[in-house]
Amino acid sequence: xxxxxxxxxxxxxxxxxxxxxxxxxxxxxxxxxxxxxxxxxxxxxxxxxxxxxxxxxxxxxxxxxxxxxxxxxxxxxxxxxxxxxxxxxxxxxxxxxxxxxxxxxxx
Amino acid sequence: xxxxxxxxxxxxxxxxxxxxxxxxxxxxxxxxxxxxxxxxxxxxxxxxxxxxxxxxxxxxxxxxxxxxxxxxxxxxxxxxxxxxxxxxx
Numbered sequence: 001x002x003x004x005x006x007x008x009x010x011x012x013x014x015x016x017x018x019x020x021x022x023x024x025x026x027x028x029x030x031x032x033x034x035x036x037x038x039x040x041x042x043x044x045x046x047x048x049x050x051x052x053x054x055x056x057x058x059x060x061x062x063x064x065x066x067x068x069x070x071x072x073x074x075x076x077x078x079x080x081x082x083x084x085x086x087x088x089x090x091x092x093x094x095x096x097x098x099x100x101x102x103x104x105x106x107x
Numbered sequence: 108x109x110x111x112x113x114x115x116x117x118x119x120x121x122x123x124x125x126x127x128x129x130x131x132x133x134x135x136x137x138x139x140x141x142x143x144x145x146x147x148x149x150x151x152x153x154x155x156x157x158x159x160x161x162x163x164x165x166x167x168x169x170x171x172x173x174x175x176x177x178x179x180x181x182x183x184x185x186x187x188x189x190x191x192x193x194x195x196x
Contacts, residue, residue: 002108010112017116020153024123028130040146051156080179087186092138
């Protein structure tokens with residue numbers, strides 16, 4: 001009963017959710033601000049892209065007409081996330097936040 | 108099939124929001140909190156998309172779009188304020 005497009009939508013949904021979770025995990029676990037920026041600004045962008053493509057496929061098949069307005073979300077997130085990450089990184093440099101240093105005894 | 112995947116995705120995104128909320132409450136510096144709020148916005152947008160697929164309705168799409176736009180404005184305004192001490196010079 002399971003068709004190919006259902007498998008595709010489910011895989012895209014799970015992939016998107018996993019990437020969003022990995023981004024937030026990086027935000028919670030990494031040691032300094034400059035590292036913590038990486039998780040949300042890369043992994044979460046990819047995750048929301050996967051989710052939007054999954055939603056696009058789902059509504060296209062279900063309505064029988066092409067549904068492309070999810071591309072707006074992808075375009076907007078992909079355009080704005082690097083800008084905000086750049087501004088936050090510059091503010092962190094300006095505030096001279098402490099950076100993580102590797103100790104010699106760590107592997 | 109899609110319902111199960113959408114439920115699992117909602118659980119993953121809820122965990123992600125919990126992690127960013129932890130960082131928002133704990134974060135040693137203001138900028139950590141700004142990044143955590145940005146992540147919360149992105150995750151809320153993703154959660155609305157997954158919720159729309161789960162409920163088989165395109166009703167939540169505009170809300171997700173508005174959240175994506177406002178999140179960028181918030182983060183930019185915070186970062187600009189912390190960088191220059193003013194938002195519009």
